[in-house]
Amino acid sequence: MSDKEQPQSQPQPMLAGYYPMYPTPKKDEIDLFELIAQLWRKKWWIVGCMVAGTLIGGIYAFTAKEQWTATAVVDVPGFDATSNYYQGVRLIEGNTEKSSTPEDVSEKLFKQFISQAGSYNELSKFISQSDYFKALAENKNESETAKLLGDVIDKVSFIKEKDSNIYTVSFPASTALQAKLLLESYMQKVNSNVSQMQYEQLASQIEGRKNNIKNQMDALKKIAEEKRLEEISQIVRALVIAEKSGIQKPQISGLTKLDGTNLFLLGKEALSAMSDGISAQPLVFDKNYYDLQFQYINLDKFKVDGNTAQAFSYLKNPMAPIIKDKPKIAIILVLGALLGVIVGAAIVLANNTLINYRRNENN
Incomplete structure (x- = not known):
């Protein structure tokens, strides 16, 4: 069959208002394989950036200021620690229908302890007078010292367990031993303050009760x-x-x-x-x-004796922490390496893009 005898394809009718769509040139599209190839050709450059990022992260991790946090768990004091106080309270109450129980007295002392221990003023006074803070604030002006004090106080926490009287107390410092010693000292200081205040009030109440009873006895005698x-x-x-x-x-x-x-x-x-x-x-x-x-x-x-008084009891004594809060060396090294890879890859791609642009301009 000759070419003339072959059936000729008929042109398709074009609808009114319809315009044919033609694919756009693909020269501006990013070739993924070319991108990978570019990165592979400069792999040692990227590895170098990764090593540099890791080194920078390592330098920061091993020179940055450390933070360690010591913790303790406290609860309501036992009867042995509050027996003298309880006896005094019962003598003051006398023969009342609803008298205080040992649990009532222990909870009262414990609430006073937690209230004072969590007080900003009490924390500020204790921390600012500590040798630890004095060393931190050395060569700082007044505003810098005040900001530093606020930062340290904000990191001290008292967290109450749900539906119980148990609290977890956390205290930060630059070393594990400092954190432990600061927490121990603070707990002892607050306990001493609360015990002294409560037992002084107890002694005053006993004297007041004695005077009241004596006046009643004098009236009956008269x-x-x-x-x-x-x-x-x-x-x-x-x-x-x-x-x-x-x-x-x-x-x-x-x-x-x-x-x-x-x-x-x-x-x-x-x-x-x-x-x-x-x-x-x-x-x-x-x-x-x-x-x-x-x-x-x-x-x-009755003799008021607050020498052995305890306004709280330890469920977990303060211990030097094993793991520091910051810096997290492993995380910093990983992030440093990752950042180095990203920066290295970005530099390689930017450099290749610039070379291609100049080449196209010359053509």
């Missing part, structure tokens, strides 16, 4: 004395009447009820004996007076 004077006065009046009436012997029967109006019927002899006996005998008090006296004696004998 009432008893006035009562005795009134009885003596009645007997004296009855004795005068008996003398004037010439009654020497009792003029009463077994059913006669005696009171201030007919007491003279006892006669002169009996009334004289009664007068002498009442004047000589001690005052008569009711049960309330002796209850108060018992409380006063116990309070007076």
Whole structure:
């Protein structure tokens, strides 16, 4: 079949408003394989950048200021540590319907401890006076020292466990040993302050309770004395009447009820004996007076002793940390190497791009 006899392809009709789409040239597209090849040709340059980044990271990691954090776990103190305080509280309360329990007293002391230990002012006072901070703040001006103090305080933490009285206390420093010693010293300092304050208040409350009881006892004693004077006065009046009436012997029967109006019927002899006996005998008090006296004696004998007092107990003693917070050497070295690779690759690609651009310009 000749070329003329071959069927000719008919042109496709073109719709109105339709324009054919032609692919754009691909010379500006990034060839992934070419990109990889460029990087591979400069691999030693990239490796060098990676080594340099690792070295820089290593220099920083081994020269940067370290931070170590010591931790301790504290809880409510046991009864042995608060027994003296509890006894004092119970003596002050006396015979009340709802008295404090040992747990109540321990929790009260522990709350005072946590409140003071977490106080910014208390932390500021302790840290600023420590040799550790004085060394850190050496050669710094006032504003720099204040900022440094705030940074150190912000890193101290008291974290409470949910639904319990257990706290985890954290204290930072430049070395593991410094962190441990600072935490120990701070806990002891706060415990001493809280114990001293609470036991001084206890001693003051005991003295106040003693004075209150003594005033009540004096009032009851005065009432008893006035009562005795009134009885003596009645007997004296009855004795005068008996003398004037010439009654020497009792003029009463077994059913006669005696009171201030007919007491003279006892006669002169009996009334004289009664007068002498009442004047000589001690005052008569009711049960309330002796209850108060018992409380006063116990309070007076009680000795407030806060020398061994503990406002908290350790569940975990402060220990020198094993792992430092920063710098994290392994992470820094990895990041340094990664950054070196990225920088090296970027330099290689930028250099090749610049070379290609100049070549195209020349063409």
